[in-house]
Amino acid sequence: MRKDTWKPEGGKASGKGGQRRPQRRSQRERFRGPPSQDGPAILYGWHTVKAALENPARRIRRLVLTDNAARRLAEDGVTLRITPQIVRPDDIAAQLSADAVHQGFFAEADALPAPDVEELPPQGVVLVLDQITDPHNVGAILRSAAAFAVSAIVTTARHSPEATGVLAKSASGALELVPMVTVQNLARGLAALKERGFLLVGLDSSGDADLAAVPLSSPLALVLGAEGKGLRQLTRQTCDVVAQLNLPGEIKSLNVSNAAALALYIVTTRLRQG
DSSP states (O other): OOOEEEOOTTSOBOSGGGOBOEEEOOTTOOOOOOOOTTSSEEEESHHHHHHHHTOTTOOEEEEEEOHHHHHHHHHTTOOOSSOOEEOOHHHHHTTSOTTOOOTTEEEEEOOOOOOOGGGSOSSSEEEEEESOOOHHHHHHHHHHHHHTTOSEEEEESSSSOOSSHHHHHHHTTGGGTSOEEEESOHHHHHHHHHHTTOEEEEEOTTOSEEGGGSOOOSSEEEEEEBTTTBSOHHHHHHSSEEEEOOOOSSOOOOOHHHHHHHHHHHHHHHHHHO
């Protein structure tokens, strides 16, 4: 079966978004697997790769597509900034975990530039993650953060998943929209936010007050703890207030990504209302 790729710069353009006509790919060209853990970020899936291609701040090192994926990008008007390799779906699947849904899209990219915590503007809402290690949860939190216009997400250098692979796929493109700030020490990072005028609100099932009733002000940092462990003691002590979600049902705790979405709805709604 014939496999095609896109012509390099100078070829005849056609199709929507200035895409290039496919040219025949050498049979000797082969799809290489993903790099080591220390290599570039691995991105796969329609929303993830499309958002990366549309983000001028993201440098794409390598783009691997199936025929259908390349056609879908062209039909959606996405301009390719790099000549892709065109491969069979199984060639991509073989490089990923068995449960990875790649949809024919795979890319290697440089990490996005990130501000220091001291550079965050003192406005809006910032999310702080206290050792949340599950990449699915962090990705889902990123997606909610993008939906609620969160200014940034602050995580620790250790005990946090890398911004690649499963996390990027779970974020469904939100990794390109919400800056991720990494700090070596969370307590010092929280102190830096407090110095910049942020109200620090911890969220924990054992919190002293109902989040919906806590006096809130902007800028605000909403601090989330890991499932099971919750907020660490030093994190709790650094927060201005530790609140909980007042849930009416028999179950009094939620998955951390669900809790983040509900808490963001509460705080952003109340801040808008003044």
